[in-house]
Amino acid sequence: MARAGDPEANYRMGLHHLEGSKRDVVLAAMYLRDAAKVGHLEARLQIAAALMHGFDDSSGLGKSFSLFCWFLALNIRSFNANDSWVMDEINAGSLTFAFLYCMAKIFSRQEHEAVALLTTRAREHGSMLAMGALGYCYAEGKGVPQNFVEAYIWFNLATAVGLRAAAQDRDRFAEKLVPEQLIQAQHQAADTFSSLFGSEPPSAV
Numbered sequence: 001m002a003r004a005g006d007p008e009a010n011y012r013m014g015l016h017h018l019e020g021s022k023r024d025v026v027l028a029a030m031y032l033r034d035a036a037k038v039g040h041l042e043a044r045l046q047i048a049a050a051l052m053h054g055f056d057d058s059s060g061l062g063k064s065f066s067l068f069c070w071f072l073a074l075n076i077r078s079f080n081a082n083d084s085w086v087m088d089e090i091n092a093g094s095l096t097f098a099f100l101y102c103m104a105k106i107f108s109r110q111e112h113e114a115v116a117l118l119t120t121r122a123r124e125h126g127s128m129l130a131m132g133a134l135g136y137c138y139a140e141g142k143g144v145p146q147n148f149v150e151a152y153i154w155f156n157l158a159t160a161v162g163l164r165a166a167a168q169d170r171d172r173f174a175e176k177l178v179p180e181q182l183i184q185a186q187h188q189a190a191d192t193f194s195s196l197f198g199s200e201p202p203s204a205v
Contacts, residue, residue: 002031002034005034005038007034007035007038007039007040007043008035008040010031010032010034010035010040010043011031011032011035011040011042011043011046013027013031014027014028014029014030014031014032014035014043014046015028015046016028017031018032018046029047032046032047033047111137111142111143112143114137114142114143115134115137115142115143115144118130118133118134118137119134122134122154122157123192123196126161126196126197128158128161128162128163128166129158129163131154131155131157131158131161131163131166132154132155132158132163132166132169134150134154135150135151135152135153135154135155135158135166135169135170135173136151136169138150138151138154139151139155139169139173148173148176148177148181149177149181149184149185149188151169151173152170152173152174152176152177152182152185152189153185153188153189153192155167155169155170155173156170156185156186156189157189157192157193158170160189160193160201160202189201
């Protein structure tokens with residue numbers, strides 16, 4: 001059915017290769033893209049999640065946000081962040097879908113509400129996706145004043161706790177800071193990491 005172009009079959013084959021015992025991210029991306037190209041909403045969200053986690057490539061968070069913008073632009077009438085299947089994923093503890101829920105609020109101009117939720121998840125729960133999203137918010141001035149020091153701090157923390165896709169953005173913003181700002185940002189990131197996890201941060205922070 002997937003070979004015949006059935007979008008639901010492509011989506012399910014993508015999930016099989018992404019989450020199954022014989023994981024193959026290259027095949028997963030191929031199937032999910034085939035489903036996404038013809039408008040399969042869940043497939044587009046899964047691709048965004050894969051990009052954020054660095055499963056698909058190492059192009060950084062920017063590409064996943066671009067994809068998510070594309071997803072919203074094409075489906076603004078049919079997508080609702082409160083759709084039952086999205087909320088079911090959030091209630092089941094899915095950080096990825098909670099993150100995408102916040103991003104939907106950002107792109108629907110409910111930015112301050114989204115940033116408040118992201119800040120809670122980052123500071124109280126140590127969510128790497130929330131940290132990466134806060135980096136994006138500070139980088140772009142979404143719901144908060146644009147601040148490259150804060151963007152670096154949150155991208156740095158997201159990288160430290162395992163969000164590989166944030167490393168490229170961290171390095172990009174490091175180049176925008178003068179040496180004094182970079183030192184300040186590194187100290188703040190280290191302090192935040194210690195307060196969250198009760199341990200010394202990795203040497204890269």
